[in-house]
Amino acid sequence: MSLRTSSGFYRQDINRTVWDVPTRYGDLIQIGTGAYGTVCYLVMPFMGTDLGKLMKMERLSEDRVQFLVYQILRGLKYIHSAGIIHRDLKPGNLAVNQDCELKILDFGLARQTDSEMTGYVVTRWYRAPEVILNWMHYSQTVDIWSVGCIMAEMLLGRPLFKGNDHLDQLREIMKITGTPAPDFIMKLQSQDAKNYLRGLLKVPKKDLNTICCKASSEAVSALERMLVLDPEKRVSAAEALELPQFTEFREPEEETEALPYDHSMDNTELLLEQWKRHTFTEILTFQPPITEIKDSKETSL
The missing domain is CATH 1.10.510.10 (Transferase(Phosphotransferase) domain 1)
Structure with missing residues (x-):
């Protein structure tokens, strides 16, 4: 059962987990579960x-x-x-x-x-x-x-x-x-x-x-x-x-180089809501290369 929430999003309960996802990702199906969560939709560049x-x-x-x-x-x-x-x-x-x-x-x-x-x-x-x-x-x-x-x-x-x-x-x-x-x-x-x-x-x-x-x-x-x-x-x-x-x-x-990886957060103990906030902020601030935006094709499984 799914329920429309705020503009552009809907809510669905899968395996006792509530998902709030954009409406473009419809009919969620559980792909798999692990120790730290459940995977229902997976979006990435299609490689084949x-x-x-x-x-x-x-x-x-x-x-x-x-x-x-x-x-x-x-x-x-x-x-x-x-x-x-x-x-x-x-x-x-x-x-x-x-x-x-x-x-x-x-x-x-x-x-x-x-x-x-x-x-x-x-x-x-x-x-x-x-x-x-x-x-x-x-x-x-x-x-x-x-x-x-x-x-x-x-x-x-x-x-x-x-x-x-x-x-x-x-x-x-x-x-x-x-x-x-x-x-x-x-x-x-x-x-x-x-x-x-x-x-x-x-x-x-x-x-x-x-x-x-x-x-x-x-x-x-x-x-x-x-x-x-x-x-x-x-x-x-x-x-x-x-x-x-x-x-x-x-x-x-x-042939670019990266800044050294910051390990400081790896063993930090935070509340679940704080980890969610950090993850969400990371997603919002991520800037993929322009070529990736122009050339990649998304696929959902």
Whole structure:
């Protein structure tokens, strides 16, 4: 049952929750519930698919790979400048529309451990080795490793590192990166990790040209800069954007940076009404880029 309230709004009771919504969003239906609320309408730019589904449907040309990876790196430059690390980049977290425009999804989910992602082992294939084995305090370059894995998969048509468990994943990685050098092993915080790596048979680094034999030299060079075992030697998002691989699509004026993210409210204890007011104020003051307003199409589910 719904009831018209103030001009342009109506009220509807769903699952013992009262909703006051604009009349343009009619016939609300509950989509799902969680620990902190219920979702009944969800409005966002329509993307159509994600990169994982797209790769299953077709083999991507190198031009499209360049454009998609360029957009990922541009997004990462922005969030990294704000001090935010995604931590769980994978094809399913990258939405793509029919114009090959890409958006990064699911921020925050990456904080979960593998034990909290029961049955979702595929996420490990794109994770940096230092995250998989908790080797050290990690930085923004964990996301760059994931980009390298995703880019390689787009070029090859299959995942690059397809481990069955943590150690198998590491073995698959070192078949290509080679076993780590002593200076890297010294940086590790875990003595067990140091002992394990020192006990491994030495494996030389593999030339990625032999694996991505159909890719251009520029594409392979970009992968070589991303898929580096030592996170301190991996290219940053801003540095990666400067690589020759992305010259064709670059729009330097669009490669923006953000102000550092303000964490001060994260652990604040406020009354529910105060949180509602903060959220509402944030929505009212949000100013999307002009291009977004002009080009995006809304869809409701």
